[in-house]
Amino acid sequence: MENPTPEIPPTMKALVYESKDTGITLNTVPTPKVHPGAVLCKVLASYISAGIGERLGPSAGPVFLTHPIPMIPGVYSIGRVVAIGPDTTKLTVGQLVLIDPFVRGRDDSDVQILLAAFDGPTPASKKLAAEYWRNGTYAEYVRSPLENTWALDEARLCGSPSDGGLGYTIPELIAIPIFTCCYGGLRGIDLKAGETIIISPATGHFSMSAVAIANAIGANVTAVSRNAERLKKLQEMFPLIRTVIPTGDVAKDTEAIVAGGGLADVVMDVSPPAATGSTYIESCIGALKQYGRISLMGGRMDPKLPIGFFQLMFKNLTVRGQYAYEREDVKGLIKLVESGRLPIGKKAGLPTVAEVSLEQFKDALAAAARDPGLTGFVTFVP
Template sequence: MSSSSSSSLPPTMRALQLEVMGQPQIKTLPTPTAVDGSVVVKVLATSVEPAYKHIFDGKVPFLHVPTPSIPGTRAVGRVAAIGPDTTSLELGQLVVLEPFVRARDDPDVQILWGAGVFGDYPKAKKLADEVWHDGMMAEYVRAPLENCYALNEKLLLGSPADGGLGYSMGDLTYIARHVVAYGGFRGIDLKAGETVIVAPATGAYSSAAVEVASAMGARVIAVSRNLPLLQKVAAANQRVTPVQMTGNVMEDVATLKKLGPIDAFLDITPAVANGSSHIRSCLMALKNYGRASLMGVPTNDIDIPYVMAVLNNLTIRGQYMYEREDVRGLIKLVESGVLKLGKSAGHELVGEFSLDEWEKAIETAASSGGPGQLTVLYP
């Protein structure tokens, strides 16, 4: 029988529960306890992602969402209770939570804690439905130890006059968004000084990828059809060249090659960009032995120039999320001050809401998925 050490946890908490798809409601529920392999975290700030509205309505293709469940995939908070096997985290410690959970006895079983499971994987559905179905849109959350990372509170939240970085709790929720792209770049071994294409570079996660690549010391070619947003992304980051795509493959390849040689390409295509020609154009623009990481979610097949990929010795890698070491590495980039957050990074906090204002938060996030835009809920 497991036991836990805790601060004074209340017997109940308030949370946004999705009991039936399309009908989330504020509920009073039992406060979770810490068991083996977990801690309980008091949620201080959780990011509201642009896709939440579609997730709640069951409209994200191939995503299985547990019901009942508490949504919420990224947050910062304080450790409020620790399980018996917790060895480094301490009560009151500031932590960031990220959602990529792998089964402890089989790392091939993967879920997005607080969202669900992509694909028809019975073992993953069991893990999501029976164990990790409650995410971070709540006053408290039970978190897997593997998904809870300590932060240097004094450095991150401290005043710049005292040597701190001066970030807010809301700013820190962006860390878990950045780590997605960092995992992709690490997967293709992006190095400082190399040139990488990020496409399309004007969404919530793709613009974060531009920031990460720049912080890693790469030269970035930011690609999209929206020139004003590209210029905004380029203005906020070092070594970024915006390139507006035309949809004509050969014209776009020629434009990109003028900026070469291009070492790598990270694609984060959203489902709404099905059929876009940019993936083919970017692959064809890579130099010999170029590397590509595919991290997007288009639902149709893509057209890969087969002979060109062979003759140019291209490495094309699919990448789903990241490794634990990537999270630690990303936190180091932030705490070193190399990867900026908040206003210093050009981020825009478009809305801050309480738990009772969850409907406004969801609507705001759904209409604010542009570069650097962030909606935050404070349970």
């Protein structure tokens, strides 16, 4: 039996970023129309990143991640399909979906944007964002590219454990799209069960996801962070990991990393821009064994990698920059979560600490900014 088509209102509530001076405001705007190559989804939960209020506020400084203005922000989300385009072949109205923000050009996959976050570095990517995919998910409805809308097994993920379900609430599922980036990075560097990986820093939402995924894969994890309190919580969540607090002394920190977990096969760096110039990445790289691999996924702005040509050559090291992920990574992560081998939400010690309406957006942005680490996620529930 087909799901009934819900009535779609002509207008919707949305958070709109109109200019740096006005910041984010709550507006009533036209509801997007569905068209070929897209589906329309009702937004059920949308992740609020810690820095978005500041990044889109009047006090924001120069930014690297440019985007069209005006726009509706909002990147990682869970929704329900309410209308499908004429070329949709599998998704159906009523289906629970993950809305993937990493959009590629259909005729050139090298043209890449992050929905409502980054319009890319090229004229073609900026055109794609400005003319078609500028708006995100801080709204009641979002139009999502067909190939970026991933079906979720709602009965498995949200069903009762007595019926074979995992018992998650829909807002808890917001971890799945957030985890996708680091899952793609770990696949890109080919992390295997039994290998040792150093993850630095390891106590933010994105870097913590790398710890959770590597642990689920069966790797030996050494987590590096300057925040002792969050490292302690991380180890409570994942008792098998090792932790190291860097001091800023490269040699001593390298020695501590090796003493905690031995020479490593892989280093993954997920540093924010604020970590630019810090020394812990040098210490982590120094703890690699022969034929080690380095995955760079963070936002550091260092002009040079802190490692010498001779060290790279002598130790046969591989360095891989990783921007986002591939489509197969999204599919693989969904399967991993649906299998139950990768816990999320309360089961992983990461509940949704606040589920906030769009009308309460100022409080929501402030709550997300207070703790970008391990206590849980703040989500809009329109």
